[in-house]
Amino acid sequence: MQTLRVNGYDMAYLEVGRGPPLVCVHGSLCDFRIWSAVLGPLTMKHRVIAVSLRHFFPEHWDGIGDTYSIAQHVDDVIGFIEQLDSQPIDLMGHSRGGHISFRVAQRRPDLLRRLILAEPGGELDATLDPAFKGGPSPLAARFAASAEKIVAGDIDGGLAYFLDTLEGPGAWNRLPASPKQLLRDNAMTLIGQVRDNRPPFSRSDAEAIRTPTLFIGGGNTRGTLPQVLRALAAHVAGSTTAMIPGTTHPMFEQAPQKYCEIVLEFLAAN
Numbered sequence: 143m144q145t146l147r148v149n150g151y152d153m154a155y156l157e158v159g160r161g162p163p164l165v166c167v168h169g170s171l172c173d174f175r176i177w178s179a180v181l182g183p184l185t186m187k188h189r190v191i192a193v194s195l196r197h198f199f200p201e202h203w204d205g206i207g208d209t210y211s212i213a214q215h216v217d218d219v220i221g222f223i224e225q226l227d228s229q230p231i232d233l234m235g236h237s238r239g240g241h242i243s244f245r246v247a248q249r250r251p252d253l254l255r256r257l258i259l260a261e262p263g264g265e266l267d268a269t270l271d272p273a274f275k276g277g278p279s280p281l282a283a284r285f286a287a288s289a290e291k292i293v294a295g296d297i298d299g300g301l302a303y304f305l306d307t308l309e310g311p312g313a314w315n316r317l318p319a320s321p322k323q324l325l326r327d328n329a330m331t332l333i334g335q336v337r338d339n340r341p342p343f344s345r346s347d348a349e350a351i352r353t354p355t356l357f358i359g360g361g362n363t364r365g366t367l368p369q370v371l372r373a374l375a376a377h378v379a380g381s382t383t384a385m386i387p388g389t390t391h392p393m394f395e396q397a398p399q400k401y402c403e404i405v406l407e408f409l410a411a412n
Contacts, residue, residue: 143174143200148221149214154200155193155222159185162255163228164409166192167219169237169263170335171304171328173199176236179395183402188232188409193222195242197334199327205293210334212238212341216245223253232409234258237367237391241340244374247353256409257355261367261391262374269345270373281307281366286336292329301325304332308391310364321395343370348377355381356408358401360389367391382408 145152156174158181168176174192184190195215197203203210219242223231233254235243240262247257265281268274284307291300302314305325314322357375359368375383384404386393394401 146222146225148218148225151196151209151218153193153196153218153222155191157189157191159187159189161188162409163226163231164188164190165219165223165226165231165233166190167233167235167239167243168192168195168198169235169239171301171325171332172236172239173324173328175199175324177394179398180402180405183399184405187406191226193219195219195239197331199324202327203330203334205330205333208337210331211338212242212245215242216249219243219246220250220253223250229253230255232256232258234260234405235262236260236394237263238335244343244347244351247351247355248347251351251353254353257351257353258358258405258408259355259371259374260358260394261360261363261371262357263367264340264370265342265366266370266373267342267344270343270348270377271369274342282336285332289332289336292332297326297329298322300332301329308365308367343374345377348374349379351378351381354411356405357381357383358393358404359383359385360391360393360396361385361387363390363393 145154166177173194177192196218197210233243240259241264244262288300288304305313355378357371359371375381386397386400389396
């Protein structure tokens with residue numbers, strides 16, 4: 143593990159392999175360790191740089207303060223990339239990390255060569271979702287309920303409620319011990335996430351992306367995530383979409399070899 147001082151914060155990261163730089167941005171309740179299943183194949187061709195966002199492990203945040211936000215994380219990822227010794231880089235984000243990576247591509251396309259978005263998290267506005275209704279989404283309400291349990295000291299109960307919302311009933315109970323501990327290590331970040339007020343994706347946002355983009359989804363993912371993926375992919379010019387059969391939201395952990403094949407093929411294209 144190394145750290146890089148970015149916007150007054152020491153961002154922790156892992157750097158493995160040689161070749162063109164591929165920066166990886168994790169999702170909610172995760173950290174740089176989440177990419178461990180795909181490091182082997184990816185580092186055969188690339189210098190993989192997996193970051194931990196502000197307030198995630200190895201920090202153990204207390205949930206206090208206003209420095210946890212999509213805007214802050216976007217600023218941090220931009221600042222991190224700017225300090226690397228070579229640009230443009232390839233950028234890959236999963237879930238919340240996909241949302242952050244999308245916003246980086248909006249603001250600083252000059253820093254990026256290619257963009258990979260694995261089921262980017264977020265909501266759609268009325269220009270992308272005909273059924274759009276203002277106000278908090280049902281998903282946000284369930285995440286808030288998860289955070290309330292965590293604040294009250296019921297860490298596992300809050301995490302179970304969060305995971306079951308994304309993956310279906312019983313998802314937490316089916317999870318092995320090691321992934322459960324990773325979630326526990328980052329549980330307090332959910333408190334910041336429910337205060338996020340992240341802007342929804344719009345059609346103009348998607349149409350503004352000019353970086354060659356790959357969308358990856360789990361063939362069996364439930365809920366709004368596939369809807370967001372399809373809507374964005376339909377309006378990002380020239381984008382490619384790959385769905386991995388038999389997988390859900392953590393598709394790169396469930397089918398790491400197939401995931402890496404898709405990513406490496408996309409990154410190798412002219």
